[in-house]
Amino acid sequence: MNQLTSYDFLIVGAGIAGLSLAWQLEKKHKSFLIIDPGGQHKSSRVAAGMFNPISGKRMTVNWRVQELLTDLHETFNEFNSLLGKKYLVDANIIQCFGNTKESNDFSLQLEKSDFSRFIGSNPIEIDGLNQEFGSFEVLGSGWVKTKEWIEDFQDYLLKKGAFIKDKVEWKALSLDGNEWHWQGHSFAKVVSCEGYHYQNNPYFNWLPFKLCKGQVLHIQCVGLNQKYILKKGVYLVHQYDDVYKVGATYEWDFEDEKPNELGKETLINKLDKLLTLPYSIVSQESGVRPTTRDRAAILGKHPEVKNLYCFNGLGTKGMLQAPFLAKHFLAAMEGLTSLDPKVAIERFYPFYSTGQI
Numbered sequence: 001m002n003q004l005t006s007y008d009f010l011i012v013g014a015g016i017a018g019l020s021l022a023w024q025l026e027k028k029h030k031s032f033l034i035i036d037p038g039g040q041h042k043s044s045r046v047a048a049g050m051f052n053p054i055s056g057k058r059m060t061v062n063w064r065v066q067e068l069l070t071d072l073h074e075t076f077n078e079f080n081s082l083l084g085k086k087y088l089v090d091a092n093i094i095q096c097f098g099n100t101k102e103s104n105d106f107s108l109q110l111e112k113s114d115f116s117r118f119i120g121s122n123p124i125e126i127d128g129l130n131q132e133f134g135s136f137e138v139l140g141s142g143w144v145k146t147k148e149w150i151e152d153f154q155d156y157l158l159k160k161g162a163f164i165k166d167k168v169e170w171k172a173l174s175l176d177g178n179e180w181h182w183q184g185h186s187f188a189k190v191v192s193c194e195g196y197h198y199q200n201n202p203y204f205n206w207l208p209f210k211l212c213k214g215q216v217l218h219i220q221c222v223g224l225n226q227k228y229i230l231k232k233g234v235y236l237v238h239q240y241d242d243v244y245k246v247g248a249t250y251e252w253d254f255e256d257e258k259p260n261e262l263g264k265e266t267l268i269n270k271l272d273k274l275l276t277l278p279y280s281i282v283s284q285e286s287g288v289r290p291t292t293r294d295r296a297a298i299l300g301k302h303p304e305v306k307n308l309y310c311f312n313g314l315g316t317k318g319m320l321q322a323p324f325l326a327k328h329f330l331a332a333m334e335g336l337t338s339l340d341p342k343v344a345i346e347r348f349y350p351f352y353s354t355g356q357i
C-alpha cells in the first residue's frame with residue numbers, strides 16, 4: 001500500500017486516457033494518484049475498443065498510423081505481462097459496401113500505396129452477411145477488451161494505493177506556489193483526463209468540444225461464428241459464445257447520456273441491412289465520446305494556470321490513439337519533444353480569455 005502524501009502527478013479520470021497516462025508514468029517510475037468515481041455510461045467502458053488503420057467513409061489512412069499501431073500493440077503486450085491476460089484481439093475487418101459509389105471510391109483509393117497496404121488481396125465471403133455490393137478486408141485491425149482491461153488495471157492500481165474511487169471537486173483543489181493540494185496530498189502536476197465531463201471543470205470548460213453520444217447493443221446470433229469484425233453502417237464485434245457487440249450511433253444532439261428506444265431502433269435498422277441471420281437483443285449501453293471540432297485530441301498545458309494539463313479529445317478513436325498519445329504527452333511534459341501541433345492545446349488558446357476561471 002502506498003503511503004506517500006507528495007506525488008509527481010494527480011490524474012483526474014480513469015478512462016482510456018487517464019489509465020494510458022498512468023501506465024506511462026508507472027513505467028517511468030513517477031509517483032501518481034489517479035481518481036475516478038466509476039459508474040455507468042462511461043465512454044471507455046462501453047466502447048467496442050476497435051482499432052482500424054482506415055478511417056471513415058472517405059476511406060483515408062489515419063494520422064501517424066504506424067506509430068499508433070506500434071504503441072498500441074507494445075502497450076497491450078506490456079499489460080499482458082503485467083495483468084496476465086490478453087486484452088488485444090487481432091481481428092481483420094470485413095467492410096461491406098453500401099452501394100456502387102462506395103465500391104467505385106474504394107477502387108480509386110486502392111491506387112494509393114499507403115491505403116492499399118492495409119487491404120487484403122482476396123475477397124472473403126461470409127455466410128449470414130449481406131455483401132450484395134461487395135466488400136474488402138482491412139488488415140492490421142482488431143479490438144481491445146476495453147472494459148475488462150479498465151477493471152483489471154484499476155484493480156491493480158487500487159491494490160497499489162495509486163487509485164482512489166472518488167470524484168475530484170475542482171474547488172477542493174488548490175495551487176500553492178508551484179504545488180497543487182487535494183485532500184492532504186500534494187502534487188507537482190495535475191492532469192485532467194475527464195472525457196466529456198471537462199464541461200464541469202472550471203479550468204478547461206472553454207475548450208471547443210463537439211460531443212457525440214453513442215449507443216451499442218449486445219446481440220446473440222447463433223450460427224454466425226465470426227471472429228472477423230463485420231461492418232456496413234454498423235459494426236459487429238464478437239464478444240463471447242454467440243454474443244456480438246453492435247454499434248454504434250453517432251448522436252451530435254442529445255438530451256442525456258442514457259440508452260433509449262431511438263438508439264436501439266437505429267442500430268436494428270442498420271443491422272438488418274448487414275445480417276441475414278436471426279438474432280436477439282441481449283442488452284443496450286451508451287456513453288458520450290469526447291469529440292472535438294477538428295476531430296483531433298487535445299493535449300497540453302493550461303494557458304494561464306501553472307502545472308495544470310489536459311489529456312482529452314480522444315473522440316471516436318480512443319483506443320487506437322491513447323497509448324501513443326500518452327507517451328508523446330509525457331515526453332512533451334518532460335521537455336524531450338514538442339507536441340505535434342495537430343493535437344496541441346495551443347491551437348485552441350484563442351478560445352480562452354485571460355482570468356476567466
Ligand SMILES: Cc1cc2nc3c(=O)[nH]c(=O)nc-3n(C[C@H](O)[C@H](O)[C@H](O)COP(=O)(O)OP(=O)(O)OC[C@H]3O[C@@H](n4cnc5c(N)ncnc54)[C@H](O)[C@@H]3O)c2cc1C
Pocket residue numbers: 012013014015016017018035036037038042043044045046047048049050051166167168169170193194195196197198213214215216247248249286287288289290311312313314315316317318319320321
Ligand atoms: C458507443 C461508443 C463506442 C465506441 N467505440 C469505440 C471503439 O470501438 N474504438 C475506439 O477507439 N473508441 C471507441 N469509442 C470512443 C472511446 O470510448 C473514447 O475515445 C474514449 O473512451 C475516451 O476516453 P476518456 O478516458 O478520454 O473519457 P471517458 O471514458 O469519458 O473517461 C473519463 C473518466 O473521467 C472520470 N471523471 C470525469 N470527471 C471527473 C472528476 N471530476 N473526478 C474524477 N473523475 C472524473 C469519469 O468518471 C470517466 O471515467 C466509443 C465510444 C462510444 C460512446
